[in-house]
Amino acid sequence: MRLDHIAIVVEDIDNAIEVYHTAMGFPLRKTEDVPAENVTVAFLPLGDGSEIELIQPTAPDTGVSKFLAKCGEGIHHICLEVDDIEQAMADYAAKGLRIIEDEPRVGSEGQKYVFVHPKSTHGVLIELYEKPSYE
Amino acid sequence: MRLDHIAIVVEDIDNAIEVYHTAMGFPLRKTEDVPAENVTVAFLPLGDGSEIELIQPTAPDTGVSKFLAKCGEGIHHICLEVDDIEQAMADYAAKGLRIIEDEPRVGSEGQKYVFVHPKSTHGVLIELYEKPSYE
Numbered sequence: 001m002r003l004d005h006i007a008i009v010v011e012d013i014d015n016a017i018e019v020y021h022t023a024m025g026f027p028l029r030k031t032e033d034v035p036a037e038n039v040t041v042a043f044l045p046l047g048d049g050s051e052i053e054l055i056q057p058t059a060p061d062t063g064v065s066k067f068l069a070k071c072g073e074g075i076h077h078i079c080l081e082v083d084d085i086e087q088a089m090a091d092y093a094a095k096g097l098r099i100i101e102d103e104p105r106v107g108s109e110g111q112k113y114v115f116v117h118p119k120s121t122h123g124v125l126i127e128l129y130e131k132p133s134y135e
Numbered sequence: 136m137r138l139d140h141i142a143i144v145v146e147d148i149d150n151a152i153e154v155y156h157t158a159m160g161f162p163l164r165k166t167e168d169v170p171a172e173n174v175t176v177a178f179l180p181l182g183d184g185s186e187i188e189l190i191q192p193t194a195p196d197t198g199v200s201k202f203l204a205k206c207g208e209g210i211h212h213i214c215l216e217v218d219d220i221e222q223a224m225a226d227y228a229a230k231g232l233r234i235i236e237d238e239p240r241v242g243s244e245g246q247k248y249v250f251v252h253p254k255s256t257h258g259v260l261i262e263l264y265e266k267p268s269y270e
Contacts, residue, residue, distance in 0.1 A: 002181065003185060008257060015257075046137065073259075095158035121159075
C-alpha cells in the first residue's frame with residue numbers, strides 16, 4: 001500500500017493554488033475540470049510519488065459540496081493505492097471495515113476506486129485506488 | 136519538502152491499532168508514550184518514508200484532547216519535513232502564511248517543529264519539521 005494523495009476541499013481553487021503552490025512552493029503538476037464528478041482538481045506532487053489534491057466543487061448537492069458546506073475547508077480524504085481493489089475490499093470487509101460501495105467505481109481513465117467509511121477507520125475517509133490496467 | 140506524517144487523533148490507541156495495523160495491514164513500527172506532550176503515539180509507515188501517526192491524548196486540556204472533544208476522531212494535521220525551519224518560517228510568513236509559534240519548538244530528540252495555522256492554509260493544520268542535526 002502506498003499513499004496516493006491527500007485531498008483537500010477548498011472554496012476557490014485559484015486562491016488555494018496561491019497558498020500551496022505560490023506561497024508554500026509545491027509544484028503544480030496540472031489542474032483539471034472533472035465534469036463527471038462536478039469538481040475542479042489541482043495536483044501538487046509531494047516528491048515521494050504522492051500528491052496533494054486541491055478540490056473545488058463546481059455544483060451543489062454533491063458529496064464534496066455538502067462536506068464543504070457542513071465542515072468547511074480542510075482535508076476530505078486520503079487515498080491509498082492497492083494492487084487489487086476487489087481483494088482489498090474483500091479483505092477489509094472480512095475484518096470489519098465498512099466499504100461504502102458494493103462494487104468499485106471506475107474513473108474516466110479506467111482506474112477503480114471505492115471509499116472506506118470513516119465510522120470504521122476512526123474518523124478518516126479513506127479512498128482505495130487501483131491503477132488502470134492497460135492489458 | 137517531503138510528507139513526514141499524517142496525524143490521526145483517536146480515542147483509544149489500541150482500538151485504532153486494531154484497525155490500521157491488524158485489519159488494514161500497515162506495519163506497526165513502534166508505539167510510545169510522550170508524557171511531555173500528554174499523548175501516546177503509534178507510528179505506522181506508509182512505505183514511501185512517510186507514516187501514519189495515531190495519537191491518543193492522555194490528559195485533558197491539551198490541544199489534542201480539545202480537538203478530540205470538539206471535532207471527534209480524525210485527521211489532526213499533516214507534517215512536512217523542511218531542510219531549514221527558520222528559513223521556511225521566514226519565507227512562509229513573508230508570503231502571508233500564519234505560523235502559530237514565534238520560535239520553533241524543540242522535541243526530546245532535538246527535532247524542531249512549528250505549526251502553520253489552518254486559517255491560512257484552507258483548513259489544514261500543517262506542521263513543519265526539521266530533523267535533529269547531530270553536528
